Amino acid sequence: MSKAAVDVPMKGGFSFDLCRRNEMLSKKGVQPPSFLKTGTTIVGLIFQDGVILGADTRATEGPIVADKNCEKIHYMAPNIYCCGAGTAADTEAVTDMVSSQLQLHRYHTGRESRVVTALTLLKSHLFSYQGYVQAALVLGGVDVTGPHLHTIYPHGSTDTLPFATMGSGSLAAMAVFESKYHEGLTRDGGVRLVTEAICSGIFNDLGSGSNVDVCVITKGQTEYLRNHQLPNPRTYINEKGYAFSKKTGL
Amino acid sequence: MFISLSTMEALWWPWSERIASPSPVTAASAFSFRPSPLISREFTRSTKRSSSALSGLATDAQTLYQRLVFRHKLYQLREERNMKPETFASLVSAILYEKRFGPYFCQPVIAGLGDDNKPFICTMDSIGAKELAKDFVVAGTASESLYGACEAMFKPDMEAEELFETISQALLSSVDRDCLSGWGGHVYVV
Numbered sequence: 507m508s509k510a511a512v513d514v515p516m517k518g519g520f521s522f523d524l525c526r527r528n529e530m531l532s533k534k535g536v537q538p539p540s541f542l543k544t545g546t547t548i549v550g551l552i553f554q555d556g557v558i559l560g561a562d563t564r565a566t567e568g569p570i571v572a573d574k575n576c577e578k579i580h581y582m583a584p585n586i587y588c589c590g591a592g593t594a595a596d597t598e599a600v601t602d603m604v605s606s607q608l609q610l611h612r613y614h615t616g617r618e619s620r621v622v623t624a625l626t627l628l629k630s631h632l633f634s635y636q637g638y639v640q641a642a643l644v645l646g647g648v649d650v651t652g653p654h655l656h657t658i659y660p661h662g663s664t665d666t667l668p669f670a671t672m673g674s675g676s677l678a679a680m681a682v683f684e685s686k687y688h689e690g691l692t693r694d695g696g697v698r699l700v701t702e703a704i705c706s707g708i709f710n711d712l713g714s715g716s717n718v719d720v721c722v723i724t725k726g727q728t729e730y731l732r733n734h735q736l737p738n739p740r741t742y743i744n745e746k747g748y749a750f751s752k753k754t755g756l
Numbered sequence: 757m758f759i760s761l762s763t764m765e766a767l768w769w770p771w772s773e774r775i776a777s778p779s780p781v782t783a784a785s786a787f788s789f790r791p792s793p794l795i796s797r798e799f800t801r802s803t804k805r806s807s808s809a810l811s812g813l814a815t816d817a818q819t820l821y822q823r824l825v826f827r828h829k830l831y832q833l834r835e836e837r838n839m840k841p842e843t844f845a846s847l848v849s850a851i852l853y854e855k856r857f858g859p860y861f862c863q864p865v866i867a868g869l870g871d872d873n874k875p876f877i878c879t880m881d882s883i884g885a886k887e888l889a890k891d892f893v894v895a896g897t898a899s900e901s902l903y904g905a906c907e908a909m910f911k912p913d914m915e916a917e918e919l920f921e922t923i924s925q926a927l928l929s930s931v932d933r934d935c936l937s938g939w940g941g942h943v944y945v946v
Contacts, residue, residue, distance in 0.1 A: 525858030531813075539812065539861055542881040565887065570900055573887045594885035599853050638857065748909045750921035 540568050541593050545713020547675030548578060548589035549703045550644045550655045551687060552668045553696035556724035557646035557653045560700035561589045562675065562708050563733070564715035571715065575733070579721045583608050583619040584728060586647030587721050588628075591673035592640040592660060600641045604628050621647040621654040625664060633662025642672045648725050675707025675714040682706045693722060701735055708737065807868060807944060808848065811896040812882065813861035820862050823851060841868030841876040845886055852884030859883050863895040869946060898934035905930045916945055 532538060548561045565573035580588050580601035586608070590597025604627045608619045625645055632639055643658040657670045669687050671679040682703040691699065697720055707714045718735040721728065808824065810817040827847060831839050839847070845866045852860060859882045867877045879893035880886055887893060891910050894902035905926035914922060924943055931937045 520856050521854050522858050524855055524860065528858050528861075531861070536813070536861070538859070539863060539882040541883055542885040542887065565885075567881065570903060572881075573889065576887065593883070594887075595849075595853055595856065595881065595883040598849075598885060599856075747911050748922070748925070750918070750925055 541595065542567050542572055543593055543713075545675070545711070546578065546591040546673030547671065547679050547704055547707025547711060547714040548591050548644045548673050549671045549676075549679045549683070549700055549707075550589065550646045550657075550669065551683065551691070551696060551700060552646075552653050552655050553691040553693060554689075555653075555693060556648045556722065557655055558693075558696045558700050559587055559589050559644060559646050559721040559723070560704045561719045562704055562714040563717045563719060564708075564713070565594055566713055574716045577719065577732070579719050579730065581605060582624050582645070583612070583647065585649060585723060586619060586621055586624050586645070587723060587728070587730075588624070588646075589644040589672070591642045591644075596639045596641040597643065600628065600631060600639060601643070604631070618649055619647075620649040620651065621645065621656065625656050625658065628658050629662045629664050632658065632660060637661040644670050644672050646723060648723050653723075671703065671707075673707070673714065675704075675711035678706045678710040679703035693724075697722065697731075697734070705735070705737055807946065808844070808864050808866040810862050810864045812863055816860040816862040820848075820851070820860055820864070824848060827851075840870050841866060841878075842870055844868070845876075845878045845880075845888075849880055849884035849886050852880060852882065856883050865893055865895045867946060875946075897936045898930045901930035901933050902926065920945060 528538065543566055545564060545566045546562060548559075550557060550559045559579055561578035563573075563575045563578065564571055565576040576594075578589055578591070578597075580590055580598070582588050582601060582605045588601050588604075590601060604624055607627055608624055611623065612619055624647070628643060628645065632641060637660045640660045641658075642660055644655070645658060646655045647653075655667055655670055657665045657667065657672055668689070669683045671677075671683065680703075682699070686699055686702070700720055701718050704714075704718045704720075708716070708718070716738050717733045718737070720731040720734040722731070723729075810820055824844075824847070828839055828844070848864050848866065852862075852864075861882060863880060863882055865877075865879045867875070870876045876888075877893050878886055878888045879895050891912065892906040894906060896902070909922050909926050911922075920943055924941065927941045927943075931941070
């Protein structure tokens, strides 16, 4: 029976109908296009009043910087934000999806979302795809039960930590955290520490770069400091620029 | 089997395309391509104010183009208005991400004017990761040279004439250094 070739809105989820063709193409030598990755340094820490998340802003496509100022701290709920590392499309899609599920849940229950709800939704989605959805996340937020910080790995395992780093620059950032973190940080101390950790990732890791984004979440208030620090300005710009005379005849 | 294979290879059009939008009222997009009768299809003028171009494997570019035109027409029937470019970008992203594990070999570039004639440009990789930019976006086989050329030649707040020149020069210089692109370009100023 022939299928109607009509693009009816799908029920949802992934469609695998091009897989066989793509496999055939790669056997014939056609290279699949590379994906946008967020090489990344993402960090989170718990301070005395809540959670601070930080991220760099470079998105890479192979060795090329595709986006010098992308946003890696994704909104999940007014009191929950999530930083994403890995394949850019996966982190964006998974955080958008869970964000809408949380909104529906809020309408259903009439209560503020809890961080563990977001955590469970994310981990069950990632686990069911067995790590093929490559999103490594740092999830943080403050709800009625207090501040929480979790890391979620692409295969679906999670950790609950007082400070966490993920991404290719995670070792550089963790070095800073391990030496300077202590409990009971103030807001300014926390933001300074997060910025230092991200800068350490930016300058020591090739996959991270550009600017620092910070998000401070406390009970009842969230501050998203986009481009909190710009340690990599474009220097030595030619004043004259390139001036082309109009209508160069071709 | 042989025939379909050779057709596919002949139809691989690695294009370079680039869109830049500086001033508040114009967005210009430029494409380079090998001559082919199917060019007009690959460039969708989906609304008067937004357009997209697709680079990559030709068969996927055509299929994607047809799907997008279909979805846009449905939207127009339902909503009785044109889609904003931001919405269109989300639509393209969703369609591409649906095929996450068997993707279309296609990178779209979307440009248009949103509310209040604010220019909007965005590109995506083949699985729909949106990359919004304030200055320029590039896609295609010569994308690496285009990044360099645009980075050097772009200035904020250019007028339409100057933008047209800049975009053409950047495109042509990059394309001249790429074997897989060539034969000139089309520039669309929105």
